[in-house]
Amino acid sequence: MSDDKTDKYRRVAYYPGCALEGTGHAYNRSTRQVGKALGLDLVEVSDWNCCGAMEVKNIDPKIQTYLSSRVMSIAANRMGMDVVMAPCNGCYHNLKKAEYDLAHDPASAEVVGRLSAKAGHDAYRAGQVETIHALDWIKAAIGEEGLRQRVRNGLKGLRVANYYGCMYTRPRHIFPEKDAGPGSESTFEPHFMDDLLAAAGALNVEFPLKTACCGGAHTLSDSDTSTKLVLNILRAAETAGAEVIATECPTCHSGLEMHQIRADRKFGHKTQVKIIYFTQLLGLALGLTARQLGLHENVSDSLELLAAKGLT
Amino acid sequence: MPIHEKSLIRPEDLKTHEQLVVEGVDVSGHWSTFIQTRVIADYNEALEEEVAALPGAEHIHRCWQCGSCTNACTVNALNPDFNPRFWIYLVRLGMQSELLRDKDIIWQCVSCNKCTYACPRDVNPEGVMKALSHWLELKGHTPKSPSMIFDEEFSEQVIRRGRIEEGRLIQRFFKRTGQTLNQEWLVEMVRRLLRHLPLALLARLGLARLLAPRSRGWAAARAAIQDYVGAQQARQRRALGLGERLETGAADAADTTQH
Known part of the structure; x- marks a missing residue:
């Protein structure tokens, strides 16, 4: 990562999104705490709206583009920021997709321009901000070496399967900065979370389902399918020897937690692996407490395991 | 366009005879399998155009039937009847009745975008699946999923x-x-x-x-x-x-x- 990013990412516009105000509250909390501990500045996007998630595009894709563009427009035109950081894969994906569509599809740009004028704000123009994920943020602003220097209570070889899900890498064309040579993220085999957690002292297991789908889009509308997909991920992680699955998306995280219980209660398939946000793991390594990081808010109860490992 | 006729052969169209001798040659069982002649009289010539008018399916015409989408598909791994390549083929040919046989599972696409990642022609199969289930609902073939x-x-x-x-x-x-x-x-x-x-x-x-x-x-x-x-x-x-x-x-x- 170049030095200009190191400086550029030290102060970013923060777009938490709807899930982080609800079921993903622990992710919100731990992201803010880790930012604080690392001396990074998060400025929340004022009056942000939902990005459209996985749902609005099925009513109309251009409305989703408009919703995402409004968030970027506020960050750029009202707040004067040039980087938007979204920890939620869904938000991150949709902002990236809007960015791509506005740069390459005149029809999308026309609709966004028209709706923004009617809604009374400046239209977002492609290139005004750079949207990044929480992983990019820490990786570029602090880096593995910086993290290693700041670790106070290393993860002591905690065996972790890193789960990235779908929206962080697919489809490839909306992430032009990925697959761009040494140092860049890979859409085929992402490694930013692996890199950060290894620097924090975790032992990353060989996990083949990093970018498998948890069925998050149909977690309630086709629950049996989601349960099968999640069970597959949980079992693969356990087979790989993981004690913990690290997540970087609130939908994946709550999907894994919910269907772990559902697989057990409805189909009698019990799994033990714990599900923890990567920011919570980083926070522990930085010496923050379980409570500060919202570990007690997780449905998947990892407190005992972490205590036994001497991590809390 | 390569044709995967195998997908179009239904078990009920296969005719076999346990015992069959034709001109003194025993062709019993496997050797007497015939496929019932099939007559398709309900091509919907507007099908591709209709589906392509719905958001997500704009590029369905680009498909060259390589099957990368189905090969990459998350749902196909759980249910082999979930076959995006085949449905795109049927839509492009206008074979509406064949498509309607699968009408109750098309909505199950989980939008993981593995197909979109794999597609060499930028068809956006994920969008096509959404457009297809939308088409089925708008036309009254299925209730709202x-x-x-x-x-x-x-x-x-x-x-x-x-x-x-x-x-x-x-x-x-x-x-x-x-x-x-x-x-x-x-x-x-x-x-x-x-x-x-x-x-x-x-x-x-x-x-x-x-x-x-x-x-x-x-x-x-x-x-x-x-x-x-x-x-x-x-x-x-x-x-x-x-x-x-x-x-x-x-x-x-x-x-x-x-x-």
Whole structure:
């Protein structure tokens, strides 16, 4: 990562999104705490709206583009920021997709321009901000070496399967900065979370389902399918020897937690692996407490395991 | 375009004879398998055009049937009948009756975008799956899928207030799909959630449930979005040869499928 990013990412516009105000509250909390501990500045996007998630595009894709563009427009035109950081894969994906569509599809740009004028704000123009994920943020602003220097209570070889899900890498064309040579993220085999957690002292297991789908889009509308997909991920992680699955998306995280219980209660398939946000793991390594990081808010109860490992 | 005729052969069209001797040669069992002659008389020549008029399927014509989408598909791994390549083929040929045999599973696409990642022709098969299930619903071939009901509830909240509140969304969705919240796994999840939760957070979640979060200054954006969605839906209905939109909330509720 170049030095200009190191400086550029030290102060970013923060777009938490709807899930982080609800079921993903622990992710919100731990992201803010880790930012604080690392001396990074998060400025929340004022009056942000939902990005459209996985749902609005099925009513109309251009409305989703408009919703995402409004968030970027506020960050750029009202707040004067040039980087938007979204920890939620869904938000991150949709902002990236809007960015791509506005740069390459005149029809999308026309609709966004028209709706923004009617809604009374400046239209977002492609290139005004750079949207990044929480992983990019820490990786570029602090880096593995910086993290290693700041670790106070290393993860002591905690065996972790890193789960990235779908929206962080697919489809490839909306992430032009990925697959761009040494140092860049890979859409085929992402490694930013692996890199950060290894620097924090975790032992990353060989996990083949990093970018498998948890069925998050149909977690309630086709629950049996989601349960099968999640069970597959949980079992693969356990087979790989993981004690913990690290997540970087609130939908994946709550999907894994919910269907772990559902697989057990409805189909009698019990799994033990714990599900923890990567920011919570980083926070522990930085010496923050379980409570500060919202570990007690997780449905998947990892407190005992972490205590036994001497991590809390 | 390569033709995967195998997918079109149905077990009921296979004719075999346990005992068959033709001109002194024993061709019993396997050797006497014939495929019933098939006559297709209901090509829908407008099918591809109709589907392509719905958002997501604009590039269906680019498909050259390589099968990368089906090969990469998450749902296909669970159910081999879920076959995006085959459905794109049927739509392009206008083989509507063949397509309708699979009408009840097409909505199950989980939008993981593995197909879109793998597609060498930028067909956007994920978008085609969404357009197809939308087409099936608009044409009245299927009731609204649970997924569409969820999307509608979600979008309605976003358009109305700019943000969603998950508790309200889940409650409304379960109600519209006729499911009870009193399911063992759901109760167990809430129980585990409450085990360590501090009172302050509970109070905050309860407050969000009552007040419903909203973006400030949203009214103008709401009006702009509603205008646009209304115009788009009217355009789509015209493209599919349907009358102007008549749907009401009551009609939607009657459409609800039970799962």
